[in-house]
Amino acid sequence: MFHLPQILDCITAAVPERTAIVCRDKRWTFAEFTSRSNCLANALLDLGLGCHTERSNLQNWESGQDLLAVYLHNSNEYLEAMFGAFKARLAPFNVNYRYVEEELAYLLNDAQARVIVYQRSFGEKLAAIRNQVPSLTHFIEIDDGGPSFIEGAIDYESLIAASSPSSPDLPYSPDDLYILYTGGTTGQPKGVLWRQGDIWISVLGGRRLIDRGIIESLDEVAAIASEGTMPVLPAPPFMHAAGQWNAIMGLFAGNTVVIQGRVDQLDPVDILDTIEREKIVMISIVGDAFALPLIEGIKAGRHNLNSLRFFLNSGAHLSTKSKHALLKLLPKTRILDFLGSSEGGNQGQHVEDIDGSLPGTFRMSPGNAVLNENRTGLLEPGHDGTGWWARRRYVPIGYLNDEAATKKTFLELEGERFAIAGDRAELLPGGLVRLLGRNSLVINSGGEKIFVEEVEEAIKNHSAVKDVLVVGRESARWGREVTAVVSLHPEATVDANDLLGEGARHIARYKLPKAIFIVPEVMRHANGKPDYKWAKAVVAAGGTMPTPDTPHHQE
Incomplete structure (x- = not known):
């Protein structure tokens, strides 16, 4: 089982000169991306940050690593900050840039963040709550124009330029944390604690596409990355799972991750311009909120989208009507519609007849199950009533600093760990699940x-x-x-x-x-x-x- 810096270094060794990231008019190879991440990691270590208590000495809801907040729009720096943190054995986490000051202070305090990487345009809001977050001692600022509001902030590019590009020599572990904060759509945001070894297998590319078997060697990781590349466009915000996971999956497959020009809001024309210019093969979207504006843009007929082969949907419902409209406009494309959650990772792929006769039906990913009403056992196909859709084995270990929620959502059953995100479902014959919706809704x-x-x-x-x-x-x-x-x-x-x-x-x-x-x-x-x-x-x-x-x- 691998940790995330190990995978990045493996791919960089295999394809060092391949373009890893395209962000507007700038491009970085895998070697350059890894070098910049190493520089940030060494700078964080020089600030005295890192891992202070190993996983074996902690409860499942605790972190022994310092936490780094990523308060950015989609950018190369977003991914650099994440991997720089991983390489210094910090745990990065996502900050919703739409939060008002009260929500921002809550999130940073809940995480007990020690350091934040943010863009200068967010500095005024951050300065307003700075004194309310006593744990936050280091401010790393990316200059995106305008005045600086944080006294003593460290300039991001200056910090990287002054640091060593060598990979830190640290005792990395698959137990090191990957933290993703939920959106808080059904309550206060919670920090989901994943072991890096688990999220690699569950979400980030640790299974072979051909047979869904687990990738067991770094040689196989390198071989997959070396086979070829395609430009991919993870359009959703990286501050949420759908955008972040698809961006990292793109890197871990050796693909070129392209970031559109307009990242502060959804601009369908800009996205279609990017697809045409960079010859994007796969775009990831989130439901009808992305699909509907893109459909209207495609109908205008001003873009050559011949390179596009895949629409990957996850994170929200994509209606049958939208799927049919996309396929009519782009008949050479294929729609891949996945179900997942912050707590469960990738749980299934949508199954739908051409006439839409199987709404809400998914083919389960490896390691999924439906539990009974009391969460005490597994249901068999064709059972009566509804159950709980669950993911087992390669799942998170808990919620940060929340013992009660951890024990409610992540439980032991028949010697295995299960994660129950709260979705009600029916288990059908043939490995199919009919999703009924969140219990809270x-x-x-x-x-x-x-x-x-x-x-x-x-x-x-x-x-x-x-x-x-x-x-x-x-x-x-x-x-x-x-x-x-x-x-x-x-x-x-x-x-x-x-x-x-x-x-x-x-x-x-x-x-x-x-x-x-x-x-x-x-x-x-x-x-x-x-x-x-x-x-x-x-x-x-x-x-x-x-x-x-x-x-x-x-x-």
Whole structure:
């Protein structure tokens, strides 16, 4: 079992002059990327940071490594900061750049961050909460223009230029941590603690594509990287799993990771320009929030996208309608639709007939299972009722500094460790799972459990619908009742009865919304995931949209 610096060094030795990262008008080879990461690692060690307590002496919710916060838009520095931290035996973690000051202070304190790498444009917000985070003692600043607000900040490029490019000689271990903070969409953000050896196998490329077997030697890692390369574009923000994991998987496959020009918001024209210019073979996206703007951009017909062969979706639902639109526009492409979570990694690939007759059905990845209602045993295919979709063996060990949540989510069963992210599911014959949705989002209406994603998919079948979120609200008659917030395509006109009629073709009538609110735009988080807090606020306000700077739109 390997640690992450070991894998990067192996690939760099195999293909040192291959381009690793393209970021706007700059390019770095694997040798250059590794050298810059080494420089940062040595600088962090010179600051007295690193690993202070080995994993064997800690509880599963504890960290013996100093934590480095990465507070950046997508950039070469984002990946350099992560691997520089790994090489100094620090644990880097993601900071949501959309957080307001209160949320930012909470996150940094929860992580007990010692050092932060940030871009200067975020400095004013960081300076405002600096005194509220006593653990944070080192500020490494990337100059992206404008004034500096942090007194004593260390310039990133100067720090690298003054440091040694040699790889640090440290006792690295597969037990060293990889930390990913959840988005906090269903509660406060939590730091998910992965062993590097586990996340390599579960998510980051440690299995062969041909047979899903585990890669057991560095020679095999080098051989895979040496076979060839393709330019890949991980379009989502690296501050979330979908973008970050696909970027690192790209590097670990020996591919060239391309970063689009506009990274502060989704710009479909810029993304399509990047695909055309860099001859991108695979783009990763997050659900309809990415797909719908790209579809409209592709329809304009101004881009040559002949190089594109794969759309890789993960992190949020990609509707059947969007898949069909993409395949019609780009018939040579293939859509790879994966299910995963911060706690479970890659759990399955979506299975769908051309007519959409298998909605919400996934083929399980190796090591997946469905547990019974009480989480005491495994369910067999064709069981009655619903269970919990779980991942076993190569899963996280806990949540940072949270013993109770660790014991609830990561449990021992039949001598193996399981992770239960909270998804309800049915185990079908043939290694298939029907995903019903997050337990926290289930609407119990008149004693019936209704899963919001199933209702959303049914409403989206209407040709006028652009996007939809479904939430529950209090009901004197039903206890909770289903409501939907819908946005329409430009110039489309439709009423609630039309939408209900379409929905009734796909789901039972008791699952249909009791009220539908049509809004100009359905809000989603920066990572493409649904903003259910915002949708609940719309419903509570009778269809009035909260302004984007209200807490309802913050992640």
